[in-house]
Amino acid sequence: xxxxxxxxxxxxxxxxxxxxxxxxxxxxxxxxxxxxxxxxxxxxxxxxxxxxxxxxxxxxxxxxxxxxxxxxxxxxxxxxxxxxxxxxxxxxxxxxxxxxxxxxxxxxxxxxxxxxxxxxxxxxxxxxxxxxxxxxxxxxxxxxxxxxxxxxxxxxxxxxxxxxxxxxxxxxxxxxxxxxxxxxxxxxxxxxxxxxxxxxxxxxxxxxxxxxxxxxxxxxxxxxxxxxxxxxxxxxxxxxxxxxxxxxxxxxxxxxxxxxxxxxxxxxxxxxxxxxxxxxxx
Ligand code: DGL
Numbered sequence: 181x182x183x184x185x186x187x188x189x190x191x192x193x194x195x196x197x198x199x200x201x202x203x204x205x206x207x208x209x210x211x212x213x214x215x216x217x218x219x220x221x222x223x224x225x226x227x228x229x230x231x232x233x234x235x236x237x238x239x240x241x242x243x244x245x246x247x248x249x250x251x252x253x254x255x256x257x258x259x260x261x262x263x264x265x266x267x268x269x270x271x272x273x274x275x276x277x278x279x280x281x282x283x284x285x286x287x288x289x290x291x292x293x294x295x296x297x298x299x300x301x302x303x304x305x306x307x308x309x310x311x312x313x314x315x316x317x318x319x320x321x322x323x324x325x326x327x328x329x330x331x332x333x334x335x336x337x338x339x340x341x342x343x344x345x346x347x348x349x350x351x352x353x354x355x356x357x358x359x360x361x362x363x364x365x366x367x368x369x370x371x372x373x374x375x376x377x378x379x380x381x382x383x384x385x386x387x388x389x390x391x392x393x394x395x396x397x398x399x400x401x402x403x404x405x406x407x408x409x410x411x412x413x414x415x416x417x418x419x420x421x422x423x424x425x426x427x428x429x430x431x432x433x434x435x436x437x438x439x440x441x442x443x444x445x446x447x448x449x450x451x452x453x454x455x456x457x458x459x460x461x462x
Contacts (some may be wrong), residue, residue: 189214189250192221193215224297242316249264277293294347320432327365
């Protein structure tokens with residue numbers, strides 16, 4: 181049993197969609213969220229940068245006393261999680277586009293995958309795709325530009341709609357009935373996607389599966405907090421438990437606070453932390 185926090189890391193705000201599910205499943209855990217918004221998006225940065233920065237961010241979380249880490253970013257998982265696992269002796273959970281649940285959900289056996297260019301170009305993704313290609317046809321589209329809009333708090337503006345339409349059109353034309361949201365920022369676009377395509381595709385988001393995997397790992401390592409520890413302790417009945425998480429960003433804390441309120445409907449204090457220098461100049 182451990183009251184230490186669980187570190188949740190993303191290039192920016194996307195990991196909040198994972199934090200939301202972790203908090204729902206594990207309300208007694210204390211969470212420490214780190215958004216590397218100073219360097220977001222990672223999706224079109226050099227892969228060596230993504231790897232090195234992911235390691236730096238996870239080392240920072242470990243130094244804060246985290247008992248386990250969630251790399252809540254598909255791009256950082258694809259390019260950096262192996263290095264993190266080699267360096268840090270902690271349970272580490274990553275995220276990957278939900279191709280397997282999509283194959284199970286699809287009737288037409290045509291699945292659309294929306295992810296960053298770096299995720300789609302990774303060896304890890306190529307292996308996953310290859311393992312399922314005999315069961316399904318995948319139409320993959322890089323969602324370039326979407327993460328930057330979401331970082332600005334724009335989840336339904338004209339640029340977002342136009343970009344989504346461009347990405348979704350080839351999937352629909354190919355007969356896709358299932359859409360993998362292969363970037364943790366994209367669940368925040370779910371309502372806009374629904375407005376654009378109605379019920380024509382089932383949306384697959386892996387946040388819940390990641391939270392369950394974390395729960396299993398904590399149990400395996402005897403690290404779960406008990407009901408009296410951290411998390412909800414001291415929160416009045418009816419208060420939103422997400423408010424007890426610590427929210428850190430390498431960019432503007434006030435912006436993270438506003439975005440946590442807009443995206444998660446919580447009023448949380450946020451702080452700016454310095455994790456410098458960046459490993460490779462851009
Ligand atoms: N949330 C990250 C992911 O899941 C976004 C990557 C980016 O910063 O471009 O891939």
